[in-house]
Amino acid sequence: MPSIFAAVRRLATALMCFSVAGVHADCVDTIGLSAAERDFYLRADAALKSFLRPAPAGENIRTGDSGSSPDGIQVGKGEKKPGNFVVGVQRKYIWPDPAKRSADAVVTLALQMNTEKFQWSSGANSDTYGSPSAARSAGLQVYNVAWQLSESYGTRAQLDILLASISAAMDRERMQGLVGRPLPSVAASGGVAGKLPPTALIAPPPSAQAVATVSPTTNPPPGISSPAAVSRNAPAVPAAADPVRDAVDTVNKLRGLFGR
Secondary structure: OHHHHHHHHHHHHHHHHHHHHOOOOOHHHEEOOOHHHHHHHHHHHHHHHOOOOOOOOOOOOEEEEEEOOHHHOOEEHHHOOOOOOOEEEEEEEEEOOOOOOOOOEEEEEEEEEOOOOOOOOOEOOEEEEEOOOOOOOOOOOOOEEEEEEEEOOOEHHHHHHHHHHHHHHOOHHHHHOOOOOOOOOHHHHHHHHHOOOOOOOOOOOHHHOOOOOEOOOOOOOOOOOOHHHHHHHOOOOOOOOOHHHHHHHHHHHHHHHOOO
C-alpha cells in the first residue's frame, strides 16, 4: 500500500511541474521569487494600481481590473535569473450606450513597469518614462514605466470622451518620479489609490470630432446605413470660448444625442 501512495505522489508532482513550469529537464526543481523579489513585485504592483483612474461618477460606467501574481512566476532552478519579470496591470472602463442602440463602449488603461521593450509610443493616450531594460527588473530597481489607453468598440462619441477624460487625469509627473527611486510601500500606494476622486468627464479635443458616430466595429443603429450618415445628421459642436464651460456643454450635448 505505501508503494501505491508513493507512486501517486510522484505522478502528482510530475503533473504539477508540467502544468506550472512547462517542459524542463529539471522541472521538479522549480523555484519562485525570492523574498526580496516578491517584496519588489508587490510594491511595483501596488504603485501601478495607484494610477488606475476611478470610473466617472453618475454615468453607469463600470470597471474591471486584471493583472498577474508573484506566485505564478515559477522557473526551473537552473534557469533562474534574478529580477527577470515585468509587472503589469490593466483596468477596463465599460460605458453602456444609454440609447441601447449599440454595444457598450470599452476603453482599457494598461500600465507596465520594467519592460524590456517599449510597446507604446508617447502621445495623447500613451507615454513612456525611463529606458527599456533588457534584464527587466534585475537589481530590483525601477528602470521604466509605460502606460497606454486603447479602445475596443462602442459609439465613437463615448470612446472619445473616455479617452480624453482618463488621459487628462493621468498623473504623469508622479509616474515619471518612480523611475530610478525606491518604490513606496504597498500601504502608501494603496492610500494614494484610495484617495483618487472619480474621473471627471471632459469634452474630447476638436480633432476627435466628438459627435455621435459609430465605430467601424459596431453595427449602425436601425435605419442608419453607415457611420458617415450619423455624422452628417449630428449637430456640430461649437468652438469653445471658455474651455471649462465648453467641456461641460459638449458633454451635455453628447448625452442629449444618446437620448438622455
